[in-house]
Amino acid sequence: MDTREPMLEMFIFETFDMIEQLQQLIIDSEKNKRLETEAINEIFRIMHTIKGSSGMMMFDNISNLSHTIEDLFYFIRESKPGKIDYSKLTDLVLEGSDLIKIETEKINNNKDTDGDFTLFIEKVKGFLKLLKTYDENSEDSGNGGSDELVSEEDVEQKYYLSTDRVNSNLNLFSATLFFDEECDMENIRCFTVVHQLKEISEVSYYYPEDIIENNDTCEIIKKQGFKIFFKTNQSIEDIRTLLMENAFLNNVDINKFYSEIEFSEQFSKKNEKPQEDIIKSINNIVNDTNDNEKVASKSLSYKQSLISVDVNKLDKLMDLVGELVISEAMVTKNPEISELQLDSFNKAARQHRKRLSDLQDVVMSIRMVSLAPTLTKMNRIVRDMCKKLNKEVELEIIGQETEVDKNIIEHIGDPLMHIVRNSMDHGIETKEERLANGKPSIGKITIEAKNTGGEVWIIIKDNGKGLNKDKILKKAKDNGLLKVKENDLTDREIYSMIFLPGFSTKENVTEFSGRGVGMDVVTKEIEKIRGIVTVDSIPGEETTTSIKIPLTLAIIDGMTIKVGKSVFTIPVTSIRQSFIIKKEDIIRDIDNNEMILIRGECYSILKIHEFYNIKTNVVNIEDGIVIMVEDQGKAKCIFADELIGEQQVVIKALPEYIKKVKAISGCSLLGDATISLILDISEIVNL
Structure with missing residues (x-):
């Protein structure tokens, strides 16, 4: 089991990664109503790799399913059929990728891969048969198609001959494999190649031999390549094409032998290599010779520039x-x-x-890590819902190269999915409704990600019918969710009610909405990473949902303030300025609340000692310090006893007993062992 674990981990990781690539490739092809040669080759390579690796790991159902899709794209690649139902093709590929993903998740959770794909495989074969029929008709009428069709049997014979079909007229080859410099775990990849070649050949010998048992063989393969001797009835071109389908393979040198004696002598010499020569070879790789120490060291450093880390x-x-x-x-x-x-x-x-x-x-x-994988997954959601809701929607993604902390990205996938689904179901109208309202027939959803200082904004905007404020208020009343007077609520606060648990304006329960669950996941997940969600809408025109999340959850630059014996920290990115004010700068509003007039604008004051009921000798506003903070265009002044100074603080989770305290997002241990509470500025400006 110890030798299998790294292989299993690599299989799971690479399969998930390739499935995401596959889905994006086929969705893009459907949008463009054409399959580019590069896309066909890449899809073929993905399915070929999954087929080979799953077969090696004995996950036969995944291997058989991948083989079927691979056959389909082999026909498309070789025969270039003139007529393809791209919608049906995309449905099949997405369904197949989902089945592979489900089985891979079972493997990841240590469960048996017990999925039965018989019906799906028959469905793919039926589509392939239909493609061939289209192609034959096209060829008969002289309207395109390839000159020579490849039958299903020919497809299978191309790469998948079993060893019992290898006759005495065998070609004798040796192949040396060289991998990309960013590749790692070369020994396991070589084992995959050996397993792959055994399907179509008699593998006589390979070097290094102990590729699974000995991880040091990675260094030998990096330096000298991986050499394998085999007999097959395939041509040298077929072998090269087959081997180059493997991921991270840079080059393959193939030699053909014309006599059994010459062939046997070559790998016999390798096999009889003295033990001391092997040890010397390894030592020469690990310890560079004095003559080229600098060059080799530089080369090794470059090869190790990309590694996988737990x-x-x-x-x-x-x-x-x-x-x-x-x-x-x-x-x-x-x-x-x-x-x-x-x-x-x-x-x-x-x-x-x-x-x-x-x-x-x-x-x-x-x-x-980049947001790109998370954002591009939304293409699949929009595509599937368009078909089921009979809507036409274009999805635009901006700023997908924006990066966030790994721990943060794990919490934003589900919220994004629910927001996009809500826009598709509730926001974007049908084609007929849009035309009747003088809108373009095709709706549009835009997802934009951008980095602003120490924060990341993800903005989801749709040009649908907007939110109905009156309908939201009525539903909130009916469900007992309205806790304050209507007149005391801003439009944004009313719109934000859609995130309350159990809230739904949908009259009928559908596959996508109506149960009052889903949107509350948005706020729950975003709050876990100290983010906030806001909604703005123009009735009849658009709805914009904005998610603000921190760049990191670990360390921030903070300004420490003191109130009585208590210490608080304000994120530096939220501070506009700090100042001492005079009594004549203070004015009062109609409710007799103190406000500060600065450059012609009035700002309300939050006195920390009053808000948290802290004992302090500094109660007069002119005796302390005022810090103006800002969030999303809103500003407020915080009154404290004194500024302690700026320092980096490590954010820790709040203890359970103070988690419900307002406007506190975390805590930190300062250098003098004092506990500092971190103020949540996004909540403070809305108090």
Whole structure:
């Protein structure tokens, strides 16, 4: 089992990754109403790879299903049929990819792969037969099609001959495989190739031999390539094509032997290689010779520029960096040395702080992943719902290269899915409704991701019929969800009611909505990562849902303030300015609440000591400090006793007993061992 585990992990990871690529390729082809040669080759390669790797791992049902789709695209590639039902083809490929994904998830959860794909395989074969019929008719009428059709039997014979079909007229080959420099786990990939070749040939010998038992063989393969000797009735062109379908394979050198004696002598010499020569070979790879030490070292460094790392190790590394930040603060903010004149110490501390900041930036960059895979999944949702709801919708994705922390991206997939589904079901009208209202027949959903400072915004906008404010209020009343007077609610607050648990304006329950579940997942998941969701709408025109999430969950730059004996931290990105005010700058509104007049604008004041009932001697506003904070265009002034200063803080989760305290998003341990509560500015500006 120990030798199987890394292979299994690689199989699961690569299969999930290839399924995502496959789905995007086929959806793009359906949109364009054509299959580009590159797309056909890539889909064929994906299915061929999944077929080979699943067969090697003994997941026969996945292998058979992949083989069937591979046959379909082999026919499309070779025969170039003139008529293809792209919608039907896309349905089949997506259904097949879903079945493979379900089985792979079972493998990932240590369950048996017991799916029966007989009906699906027959469906694909039926479609292939239909394609051939179209092609034959097209050829008979002289309207395109290939000059020579490849039959289903020919497709199977191309690459999938079993060893009992290999006759005495065999070609004798040796092949040396060289992988891409960013490839890793070369030994396992070579084992896949050996298994693949055994389907069509008699494999006589390969070197290195112990590719599964010995991970050091990766270095030999990187340096010398992987050599394999085999007998087959396939041509050299067929073998090259077959081998080059493997992922990360850079080049293949194939030699043909014309006598059994010459063939046997070659791999016999390899097989009889003295043990000391093998050891010497390995040592020469691991320890570069003195003559080319610099060149080899540089080459090895480049080859290792891309590696796979367990995400748990990255989490541990991030935790350690967080502890270093706290330790650094404990040293530099130590009250026993803060009053001393230690110029050399202060200089060293500044240098240490800079290096620690560099380390933090590097670790953070390692954890950053692109939003592209998450956003492109929405294409599938829009495509499927268009067919089921009989709507025409275009999806535009902007800024998919935006990156966020790995832990954050795990929480935004489901919220995005629910928002897009809601736009498709409730927002975008049918073609007839849009034309009747003077709109283009094709609706549009735009998903935009952008990085602004220490935050990431994901904005989902549709040009549908907008939200009905009166209908939302009525439904909220009927369900007992309206807790305040209608007149006290802003439009945004009314629209945000669609995220309440059990809320739905749909009269009838459908496959996509009406049960009052789903949209509440949006706020729950986004709140877990300290994000916020807002909704704006123009009735009859559009609805815009904005998600604001932090760039990272781990460390922030914060401004620490003191109120009485309590300490709070404000994220620096939320601070507009801080100042001391005079009594004459204070005005009062009609409710006698204190406000500050700054540059002709009035800002309300949140007195922290009053809001949290904290005892302090600083109660007059002119005796303390005022910090103006801003979020989403809204601003508010916070009154505190004093500013302690700016420092990096490591965000920790709140203890259960204070999780319900308003406007607190987390806590942090400061350098002097004081616990600081982190203020949630997005909530404060809306108080």
